[in-house]
Amino acid sequence: MTAIGQAFDRVDGAIKTTGAAKFSADQTYPGLAHAALTHASTARGRITEIDTTDATRVPGVLAVITHHNAPKMKMPSVGLMPPVFGTTVVCLNTDEVHWDGQPVAVVVAETQEAARAAAARVRVSCSPLPSAVDFSTAEAKPQKNSMLQAGSARKGDALAALESAPVAVDREFTTPPHNHNAIEPHTTTAVWDGDRLTVHEPTQNIGGVRRTLSAAFGVPIDKIRVVSEHVGGGFGGKGLVWPGTILAVLAARVTGRPVRLVLTREGVYRTVGGRTPSVQRVAIGADREGRMTSLVHTSVTRVGRTGGGPEGVTIQSSHLYDARNILLRQNIAEVDLLANTFMRAPGEAIGTFALESTVDELAHELHMDPIDLRMRNEPTRDPIGDKPFTRRNLRAAYELGAKEFGWEQRTPQPRSMRDGQWLIGWGVATAFHPPVHLVANASLRFSTDGTALLRCGFHEMGMGAATAQAQITADALGIPFEAVRVEHGDSSLPAGPMAGGSNQTGSVAAAVHTLAPKLRRALGGEISVEALARKRKPYVEVSIGADSPLGRATGQARLMSKFLRDRRKGVRAVTGAQFCEVRVDADTGEIRVSRWVGAFDCGTVINPKTAASQLRGGIVLGIGAALSEETLVDPRTGRIMNPSLAEYHLPVHADVPEIDVHWLDEPDPTMPAGLLGVGEVGVTGAAAAVANAVFHATGKRVRDLPITLDKVV
Template sequence: MTTFAPPETRTPYVGRAVDRIDGAAKTHGEARFAAEHSYPGLAHAALVHSTIARGRITAIDTAAARAVPGVIEVLTHENAPAMKPAKGGPLDLSSMVSGTSVNYLATDQVHWNGQPVAVVVAETQETARHAARLVRSAYEELPAAVDFAAEAPNAVPVKGNPIMQHGAEKGDAEAALAAAPVSVDLTFSTPALNHNAIEPHATTAVWNGDELTVHESTQSIAFLRRHLAKRFGVPEGNVRVLSPYVGGGFGGKGSVWAGTLLAVLAARATGRPVRLALTREAVYRAVGGRTPSTQRVALGADAHGRLTALIHTSVSHTSRIGGNAEPITAASRHLYAAPNILLRESSVQLDLLATTFMRAPGEAIGTFAIESAMDELAWRLGMDPIELRLANEPERDPVGGQEFSHRRLRELYTKGAELFGWHRRTEGMRDGRLLVGMGVATAYHPAVMLPASVTVRLAADGTVVVRCGLQEMGMGAATAQAQIAADELGVPLESVRVEYGDSDLPPAPMAGGSTQTASVGAGVVAACAKIKQTVLALARRAPGSPLRGHRLADLQARDGGLHHAGGGQTYADILAAAGRDHVEGAIKQGMLGFVVGMLRERRRWVKAATGAHFCEVRVDPDTMEVRVARWLSVFDIGTVVNTRTAESQMRGGIVMGLGLALTEQTLIDPRNGRIVNPSLSEYHVPVHADVPRLEVHHLGDPDPTMPLGIVGVGEVGITGVAAAVGNAVRHATGTRVRDLPITLDKLM
């Protein structure tokens, strides 16, 4: 078991509420995003989308578009230069970030309604978008499977692998369910969902011979670079991806979509720098979202509420041209002790745009079902839903038997119930004429690390530069790494500078899976350790150094140097004596070692962030409109590097969960696969009026098996939220809504 020192024994920055280091640039308008970089001769591109779900283009008329003044080129499958297909080995994640397998504009085949079939390049954005509307295509339509509800019976089991597990079986859950004194057997559904980051996807692409520079709104700088190099047949070193500012990303910017590839293709074909900024509608048409799902959860229990059977099965969809099945039952493998467990995930391929990552893929929608079913079981038993959960809290992982590296759910529920006033929950609660309900649910998200390479440079003047190609999407990633470096080297925070958002820097993992802070932080800690070893070695060579005869384990990094109880020496003095102007520590991590280490750790530990959500709703008995009136969550997320940004992340996840619970759904025409609500006027994300004050707390208890005790916070906040809302609605109205979102028509 690897152990890490808790933050209390370190220097003073980790755990503090520190302003984001890029905050001033963003609030002053100095930060430039992907669509705000200008080049001489910059042209603008717009996509033309297919209007059928499956078939082939029989004719495409671009004459009217070409006749528009200012149009430079119209690229179609008839004249566009070909890209190479995306291929990679099992350890090459650059192939996994391909949003689809379609080789755009190299085929007359249409695979989904909205597929880009042409790109217009013009002198201005307005001209490009106007001309794109004038392109006319004729199609030979083929039969298409686009109705998830109709096709769900054709789903087949998803095959798992050592990294992504799908399903599990222990004992005979169906027999145990049939024999259980008390049981529930429920079906649930969740809708398709789409990404709506504040900054729509955008690319500015510039070719200089065979060298490519791309300004991109991406969560995956290193993987995007490798992917572009392969698709355009140039050495990886010839591609530079710049992404210092990303205006939000919740998984949709982790993959490489048509807009990025076609912007680069258009720049190569025209010999001009090209900017392609997707419209909000184009994001829906060309960027994947979350799969819909149908789920069954069946629970059997004895008269005291102890589970005897837990069954959770799901059906989701992918596309014939890509997408991954969501691990919907993933949380159910770890949440509750049951001697008989059956988890199964199935998927069906449709003729729709490929599905993709969306905040807490699998866990966000899977916890809605399992946590709603647990609440319903509590009703059947006449038990308090918190007591039922705690009665089934496992000592070890229910499926694999591994130890939990860090699990404090009992404390979370105890603390949350006290702070929320759970003891005041009674039947028939009202506020005037409004029905009042309280609900709870468990939050769960696995803690994962990915390989990250980091370089740290300590100069003789005491300044520190951390270099890593991490992604900053507004969550304060660079700020957190500055805090870690300041602590590790014992220097003032203001003396640390973080260089990030550039593929020329040492590669970081994708910002996804709540992995980035811990993964990069581990690299920062290791690089700083190398620096301190080097500095100590230099000091030992100098006659009279107070550090001679001391080991690094005996020293503390503080006050700009290395110190022990009897004295110390500053970095500046050590480097001056050695005639050095700087020292550097570098960490380079590869994928193979990561995979081996991850599989070894997984055999021993189950690591996760957890939480307890408490929700109070008001329901109008005449209209059945639901309003969330109070919210409190308590999280166990290990060490909190920056309390301000971490609490912002937790609240952001809860807000997104409220959208999942009450308002969000992508509506797809079952006749032709077309999204019929591709805008924020019709796809309803939560607004300020929908969100009460969100009270969040965290234990601040480090996980001893993770670097600095960090577990991860970005995604756990959304898990369990929909169930907490649904459980509160059940308490207020007596109606269990099993199909998200919880709209008033389902309560009438």
């Protein structure tokens, strides 16, 4: 029996349920000092005075570091690859403030109480500079095409086709900024030993932390060790290096003490970017039979003037419908706010909300079942590039989901289903996410006790990555799951890929699949204790990649060639069908999601237990985006006004129903073990499914997230 496909418990279950797992803030060092940040509260300005007198007087304070006394640092140069840091501002090396919340001082003290008390006593005066912080009025410019993301795409003349379409819907949607809100705040524990640096940091990109710190402090990369064994949730928020990391290392360097900086929750909001807001237009023209003749999707998102990137809001719209004419265009507004960054399914999470809501509106106009409408426009090849899909069986996902949900019981008319006080609505939407594929270094060892050890510096932030890799390794070597041990989350291991774009499981699996035959050859053709005994060694180990300048350059080359090769193979994506039932209180408009079925075409499932959790987790994030989540940025000041888990409403237990997830379990022929990443697809389509269900329940179409009760009463 193979290990792949079995619902093993997580390998880190015991330590995570007993409090024994050591997260970054749990690392102790003799002489550990604590740091805290002081933030500016000006959108843009120049610091005219920074008074540290009171702060220095707080008992236990070791240092108050500002731009007056901080050593010089620099950010790494930006090459062809996207940057690994969040903002170009070198905090504390400038008297200029570029966003409300920018750190302007770091206090180091013997206790965290003293550090925080002193940080509150640093007084900062700023003279304001002109700023633009209101996204709704900011000027947007077309996004340029880059190798990584197209800013626009077209097929035919979609605008003309829209004009002449027998049936057309043309709608505008808005989505607010979101924050990741991993329950573990960003935390850095930094220890200098001469010019060697050890950093405990929850990150999705160990290599990026190393590179950034190497440049910032002028230390060779091999002198920096980054340890990140357990990450308390990431969702993209720990993918780049943000100022707190650098400032903690700075504080340790200045004081000569090991330093820990745990960002306050407010500090996370003020120094770690979130998801951009968006304004989107989706217009679809169709004939009376529902064949799409035109699809237009345009977007405006924002970036910070000192960092952030475009969000691929329209990407799914180039792959989902076989419209004869398509026009996609993304626009970017630059504002004086903290840089945006990627958050679980950047682009598709909010892009599918607009697209899939509009498809539902078109179905309503056509008096057609929304699944029928989608299936009438299901492409056989990629609609714009005419490339093949590496696999695509969305049709089967819809059939499976519809059966599990009982979709045929739905009465199409809005407000036609009711249970006493509750208006019932059923909604459906398509999920879509293209996982990326990166490269991983790794080593694989087989020992005399018959166990294998996989070592790879990948990231475990709750995906069940170590468990899945143990399963993949077990099958690749033909040994039991229990005989595999996995080490991860440390830069002293062979470098893993960053955790993002749903790539990690596949990227590491590819390394395992390269290493297994190597190991077999090294053992003389068979993996067994007997074969190893013949070698008269305690273990045999094989590896790919090397942590040297040459090795790192080779890794980059491998990555680029893989990227280009993949692109030629065709369009690779996970698709799925999201079904949801909402109940809306007829008097108050309170909305509760009461039932959910998701059916996904996501390749081979390595571990049904952890994969289901990944998909559910994405859907929960989507429910939050649909109903309650919104980062409130005051348009007068550019200041985030709800930097707290009390006022930014993540879904709580009571908001989340049973989420029933299914998959086709058909392998993707272009991927190792046939697997596709499932970390992000769950959130896509989810908000649209809720919005469509709310329409079905109430007859009210809400095109502005979140769908709070005031928008439906």
